[in-house]
Amino acid sequence: MPAPTLVVGAPCWIDLYSSDTDKATEFYGRLLGWQAEPADERFGGYFTFTKDGKHVAGCMANDGSTGYPDAWGIHLMTDDIQATADAVTRHGGAVEMPPMEVADNGSFAMIRDPGGSVIGAWQPNQVAGFEVLHEPGTPAWFELHTGAYDDAVSFYRDVFGWDAHVMSDTDEFRYTTLGEGENALAAIMADAAEPSGWNVYFEVADVDAALAQVTELGGTVVEPAMDTPYGRLARAADPTRTAFRLVTSP
Structure with missing residues (x-):
């Protein structure tokens, strides 16, 4: 299957914030057939999951320091991360984490919408996002x-x-x-x-x-x-x- 077409404004990536990444790796590995790639210490130990060699999700350890609970997070694609962040407060939301570059991968920000839900924004550079969707285990x-x-x-x-x-x-x-x-x-x-x-x-x-x-x-x-x-x-x-x-x- 070809990689999915990722659309501005639509979900382009998910990641798991977990207080036990070892348990998460075993659980989702056995339930969905995922494999965990080596953690990248440049990004705080963030690592990615693949399904049959294609990237489907990321994972980050939750040490409790941020106050956020364990959760699955969703990221929406943008073609202008700064313009997106600037628009948030004008429309009743709040910027939780301002735009930042993630090496050459792209740039991201964390946003809280008017109902209190947290959503990520991702402007891709070398990394677009999902490599497979809508198949079992994805x-x-x-x-x-x-x-x-x-x-x-x-x-x-x-x-x-x-x-x-x-x-x-x-x-x-x-x-x-x-x-x-x-x-x-x-x-x-x-x-x-x-x-x-x-x-x-x-x-x-x-x-x-x-x-x-x-x-x-x-x-x-x-x-x-x-x-x-x-x-x-x-x-x-x-x-x-x-x-x-x-x-x-x-």
Whole structure:
């Protein structure tokens, strides 16, 4: 499969902030078939995961010094990292980490949106991002759950240039996508019941079998599998209680 086409404004990379990178390496290695590449001490021990030799995610040790919890983080592509950072505060967000260069790889910044969700911005140089998507063991979908739905839709449209399309606007289900229909690349969902945050879905061949493996590997099932028009979905957590979602696409 050729590398995916990465689009400005859309997710281009994910990374795991973990208080136990050894457990994470074993867990995701066995669950998703990932291999961990050697840590790069130039970048604080950051390392990448590959699936069949193609880069799918990164990982960084969480020593507790930043105050951030273990979490999966998502990064959106930008073609002007400084302009993106400058736009954040004008549109109700905050810059958590200002733009910085990561050697010749590219430049990144960390941003907090109006609902309190943290998102990364990445301007690529030599490193673009994902080398594979939508195959078993790789990222398949990216979704913001937020209690500040209207503000979030406006924020991502104004700061990241989202081509936003309302898929549903009922009292029970409010959902806006980046792009439309089969060409959608990410989404925002109104969800006041859960803490605001970005979610990554990993494609698996069999969600139920994957959930059984999650528990065998020391993780937990957060939401059991359910059938939807978009595939069979579930939510789980790894051994440090870092949440993620699973999907078997129709």
